[in-house]
Amino acid sequence: xxxxxxxxLNRFKxxxxxxxxxxxxxxxxxxxxxxxxxxxxxxxxLGEDMGSVSNVAHETRxxxxxxxxxxxxxxxxxxxxxxxxxxxxxxxxxxxFLKVGMKEKEAKQRAKEATKGVIDxxxxxxxxxxxxxxxxxxxxxxxxxxxxxxxNLQARNIPVLLVANKIDLRKSNMxxxxxxxPQYEVIGISAKYGKNIDAFYxxxxxxxx
Amino acid sequence: xxxxxxxxxxxxxxxxxARRVKKLLDIAKENKIVLLEGRLxxxxxxxxxxxxxxxxxxxxxxxELAVINPQKKDMGxxxxxxxxxxxxxxxxxxxxxxxxxxxxxxxxxxxPDKIQLYTQENKSKRKKR
Numbered sequence: 001x002x003x004x005x006x007x008x009l010n011r012f013k014x015x016x017x018x019x020x021x022x023x024x025x026x027x028x029x030x031x032x033x034x035x036x037x038x039x040x041x042x043x044x045x046l047g048e049d050m051g052s053v054s055n056v057a058h059e060t061r062x063x064x065x066x067x068x069x070x071x072x073x074x075x076x077x078x079x080x081x082x083x084x085x086x087x088x089x090x091x092x093x094x095x096x097f098l099k100v101g102m103k104e105k106e107a108k109q110r111a112k113e114a115t116k117g118v119i120d121x122x123x124x125x126x127x128x129x130x131x132x133x134x135x136x137x138x139x140x141x142x143x144x145x146x147x148x149x150x151x152n153l154q155a156r157n158i159p160v161l162l163v164a165n166k167i168d169l170r171k172s173n174m175x176x177x178x179x180x181x182p183q184y185e186v187i188g189i190s191a192k193y194g195k196n197i198d199a200f201y202x203x204x205x206x207x208x209x
Numbered sequence: 210x211x212x213x214x215x216x217x218x219x220x221x222x223x224x225x226x227a228r229r230v231k232k233l234l235d236i237a238k239e240n241k242i243v244l245l246e247g248r249l250x251x252x253x254x255x256x257x258x259x260x261x262x263x264x265x266x267x268x269x270x271x272x273e274l275a276v277i278n279p280q281k282k283d284m285g286x287x288x289x290x291x292x293x294x295x296x297x298x299x300x301x302x303x304x305x306x307x308x309x310x311x312x313x314x315x316x317x318x319x320x321p322d323k324i325q326l327y328t329q330e331n332k333s334k335r336k337k338r
Binding site: 011047088089090091092093094111115116118119121123127140144146148151152154155 | 250251252254255256257258261262263265267270271272273274275276311317318319
């Protein structure tokens with residue numbers, strides 16, 4: 001009897017949840033192109049950018065939120081708050097930033113902010129309703145960070161869409177990424193140039209709308 | 210010289226999530242590579258990353274992490290039932306986890322049943338199975 005009541009309460013809660021704002025998170029390792037994809041989504045549907053992008057890792061060091069993004073395609077629609085998160089890494093060395101020409105003080109500050117950003121990204125996992133994991137299509141997808149992120153989303157029953165970004169680059173290898181996560185459909189895109197972005201919106205609407 | 214410290218699962222079995230993570234991280238902070246029998250829970254892996262970030266300073270740059278949990282493919286029906294039973298009994302004791310301090314381990318590459326560990330000192334390749 002108690003379990004029936006619990007099921008009923010959960011269904012009631014999920015009905016109620018649909019009315020509140022859906023949080024759609026962009027997760028992944030640093031430099032995978034999360035902010036580039038966030039900018040693409042915001043440009044396509046709001047006509048404005050979301051954040052700055054850079055070739056230097058850990059450009060996004062704070063959680064960025066763009067509220068009330070509404071996408072509509074082929075009769076399906078989805079409204080959400082887009083949450084762009086700092087890249088998750090297991091190591092951060094300020095000396096890596098010195099190598100790209102930063103001064104020591106600036107490099108140390110960036111490293112400090114980056115570590116805080118990773119912690120915030122992990123904390124925010126519990127708040128997400130849907131997550132897009134943005135992987136760099138040119139890199140080894142079978143890294144422990146990727147596996148840990150996806151495993152944590154799975155453990156929390158959060159719907160996940162895997163995106164292999166940078167398919168415009170010759171080094172990208174969709175087959176390898178799909179092979180690393182055979183239980184998921186992987187959408188290959190170039191967030192920078194908008195390549196295959198329609199397929200991405202279709203997959204997102206199928207998953208979350 | 211590389212130091213590899215083996216941690217049997219029984220050493221962390223009765224610890225709470227925070228103490229498990231701290232115990233493993235403390236060993237890595239001594240510049241030793243942790244070879245843990247079994248694996249952490251997914252949430253504990255995320256905690257390990259978060260706590261690692263809190264501990265980063267000029268000496269400790271973080272960790273390299275890899276979990277190996279071989280899954281046999283194309284097993285027959287009976288063998289897959291047997292494997293399922295073993296998995297139920299052993300739980301997180303299956304497989305193993307490597308945690309290396311980033312100052313010692315440059316990169317860990319893995320595929321489902323092989324780990325390649327690249328060290329910082331000589332960038333030589335060491336293989337484990």
